[in-house]
Amino acid sequence: MNSANIKAVEELLSVPQRIVIIPHKNPDGDAIGSTLALWHYLKNRGHEAVIVSPNDYPKFLKWMPGNEHILNFETKNSQALAAMQEATLIFTLDFNHFGRTGQLEPILEASNARFIMIDHHQAPSNYAEVTYSDVEMSSTCEMVYNFIEFLGDTSTITPEMANCIYTGIMTDTGSFKFSSTTSRTHQVVANLIDKGAKNTEIHNSIYDTNSPSRLHLLGCALKNMVILEEYRTAYITLSQEELDTYNYKKGDTEGFVNYGLTLEGIRFAVIFIENKEEGIIKISFRSEGDFSVNQFARKHFNGGGHDNAAGGRSDVSIEETAKYFVSLLEDYKENLNA
Incomplete structure (x- = not known):
């Protein structure tokens, strides 16, 4: 944030505000961690x-301090709608376009509130009065820590806030292994631990609470994996029938796409997940090195994100989607094998 933005935020927060904090649809650890940390602050x-989530999120995120106060727009619609309509200030976290909020989009577009955006994805929209956007950041949670630091308030970070911020940084960096993890990231994490973040307990709460059905679903996903050595690519498909067979719950496929990148020589990993209710195939892309899945997703699958992690969608069948995906790879062969 530049000095003008910091001054603008200080002025906005110098008087009592009715604030709503919004994460993106299908919020992940970074979205929930950042919104809860900011809520506490x-x-x-x-x-x-008030935090208004567009929809529900995985059970493994619901241990975070303050979770019980989040309003799920789908189940607490009247309360959430009233809060949004009465808001004088709205923070949007971990997304940069209203379209990422699903059914909240028209409400946000019609709002008379002032907006502050905190986000690390590419190509931000210009709806916010204050935009704190940095695509080099590991996570929105690291940016929330910086935001508090810009305001001179790191001394006010409580153990509850530290746990929430740590969670988002840990999950969005793949437990600190992604290239977006910098020395500054580790400095922030060290400060969070000093302020009360329980790093071991957080890791266990996120990664070590699997149900048997989730592990069986993972086995199905790995069995479905297709390896295309000539393109240094691996992809997974999961049909709605397979999800139903293994009693799929929201969040159960989190991280499945990353297994492709654990294979020696693979640079590009993808998972295609059928969603009959929405009538789409949800797609996650991951890569290593300089192959930009953000550009790939934007060009071919109505998506986007980061250079090494992005999402997309398809409106045709899972078989047609996978076939189309494979047909694209020849044009990227040289880049993938560089």
Whole structure:
């Protein structure tokens, strides 16, 4: 954030505000961690603050301090809608286009509130009065830590806030292995531990609470994996029937796409997941090195994200989607084998 943005935020927060904090649809650890950390911070500064999530999120994220106060727009619609309509200030975290909020999009577009965006994805929209956007950042949670630091308030970070921020950084960096993890990231994490973040407990809460059905679904996914050595690519398909067979719950496929990259020589990993309810194939892309899955997803699958992690969608069958995907790889062979 530049000095003008910092001054603008200080002025906005110098008087009591009715604040709503919004994560993206299907929020992940970074989205929930950042919104909860900011919620604690703003409440402690004396503001009215509410988090409105566009929909539900995985059970393994619901242990975080303050989780019980999040309003799920789908199940607490009237409360969430009232909070959004009464808001004087809206923070949007971990996304940069209203379209990423699903059914909240028209409500946000019609809002008379002032907006602050904190996000690390590419190509931000210009809806916010204050935009803190940095694609080099490991996570929105690291940016929330910076945001608090810019305001001179790191001394006010509580153990609850530290746990939430640590969670988002850990999950969005693949437990600190992605290239977006910098020395600054580790410095922030060290400070969070000093402020009370329980790193071992957080890791266990996120990664070591599997159900038998999730592990069986993982086995199915790995059995379905197709390896295309000539393109240094691996992809997984999961049909709705397979999801139903293994009693799929929201969040159960989190991280499955990364298994492709654990194979020696593979640079590009993809998972195609059928969603009958929405009538789409949801796609996650991961890569290593300089192969940009953000550009690939934007060009071919109505998606986007980061250079090494992105999402997309397809409106045709899972078989047609996979076939189309494979047909594209010849044009990228040289890049993938560089």
